[in-house]
Amino acid sequence: MRGESQIRILHLFQFLYRNTDEMNPASVADILRFWELQGICSERKQVYKDIALLQDFGVDVIRIKSTQNHYFIGNRLFELPELKLLVDAVESSRFITSKKSGDLIRKLGQLTSNTQAEQLDRHIYMDGMPKPSNEAIYYIVDTIQSSIQSNQQISFQYYEYLPTKEKVLKHQGYRYQFTPYALIWNRDHYYVVGWSEKHMKLSQFRVDRMTSVEMMDQPGHQLLGFEPAEYVQKVFGMYPDDLQMVTLFCENDVMRSIIDRFGEGVRTEVVDDDHFQAIVEVAPSPPFFGWIFTFAGKIRILKPDNVLEEMRQMASWL
The missing domain is CATH 3.30.70.240 (Alpha-Beta Plaits)
Structure with missing residues (x-):
């Protein structure tokens, strides 16, 4: 049946993508065995036909010719050295929390085979600076980016630290009204630069110290000539x-x-x-x-x- 053939091909693609690479090709017998575990009964000729369909669709399935042909996924969206570079950047960034670092690295691992994903389990030794604990920072950045693109103001509160290391809202919880122009990465921290209605001038705030960020309906303040x-x-x-x-x-x-x-x-x-x-x-x-x-x-x-x-x-x- 047509539905069964579609499911079979999808399982084949999933198997090849997650279980094969240049050093770990799969034989036709491996593919038939995997199909059987998924409740799919088929024959060798069907493997060849389905692999040809994947190739026609643009999937880079490489065949190693031998007495028993083997197959693996060749080109991927990211090559292994590129994924390692991205993992190192995520691992070493002080902007990204430890929890989010782990989540992102696991997702990056899904872009390659299981064997190569094991090589992404690497640790960068940093200079002793801790990672942040504010998980909301990613949503704050997204809100700021959206307001920049739509030229709208945002409002937010800003906090500082007491000598006891306790967080307190600045100016008794005052809500700043702000037109963001750009997000700037400086010394491993995000800053948002824009027009502050409170200060009536170009100002900047550290993103990880902002809280309760909301986009407003009001259009942003225009400032000509600003170059990030x-x-x-x-x-x-x-x-x-x-x-x-x-x-x-x-x-x-x-x-x-x-x-x-x-x-x-x-x-x-x-x-x-x-x-x-x-x-x-x-x-x-x-x-x-x-x-x-x-x-x-x-x-x-x-x-x-x-x-x-x-x-x-x-x-x-x-």
Whole structure:
């Protein structure tokens, strides 16, 4: 019957997809045995016909010719090295909770054979930073993305921590009214950047500290000229105020770090055989000064004087 043939072919595809790969092909006898376990009685000729139908449909079923032919699924949506890369990214992300990491890795394992899926059981050794516990963050991101695409405002509450590590809502549970423009990944955290009605300016919030996020019926506030990529490059640690042109005096071996931070279009000029200058537009904030400190004198601020003085004051705190 037609229904039985459709079920038979579906079972065949499922068997080949989940149980075969280049190193683990299946024989015709294996397929007949699997069909029998599913309550399907058939013969060898039907295996050949059904495999031909799968191939005509576009499934990459590879035949290994021998005294007893063997078959396996060749090309898949993702190759094994690509899946390993995705698993490593999921495992190492601090944005994704441990529970969600496990769920996603199991789902990725369903995109390959059972044998290859075992190779996805791998662990990335992180630098000691914990994963988050807020499972709602995925739905918050989805709501923010939807509001960006539809140009609608959102409302939300924001929480902070007491010295006892207890979470408390900021400003006694005040609901922020906000037009999101972009989600930005910064130092392994998600930030949403947009127009804050409370602050009446461009602002940003860490997504994992937002709660009770709702999309509003009101259209978003229009802000011309906002470029997320430019914003990320200029703003260290999400401090957008008072951008200034700063001249840095650098040793030659830090050119790679300057380009990594500011891009290949950064303005530079040679000073002498050992040094160069870089002119960058940044927010002179603690994260920026902290970045300068990490180079232990190999990058120094030359001007303007007010930024140099701020750096000196920060150094005096240490």
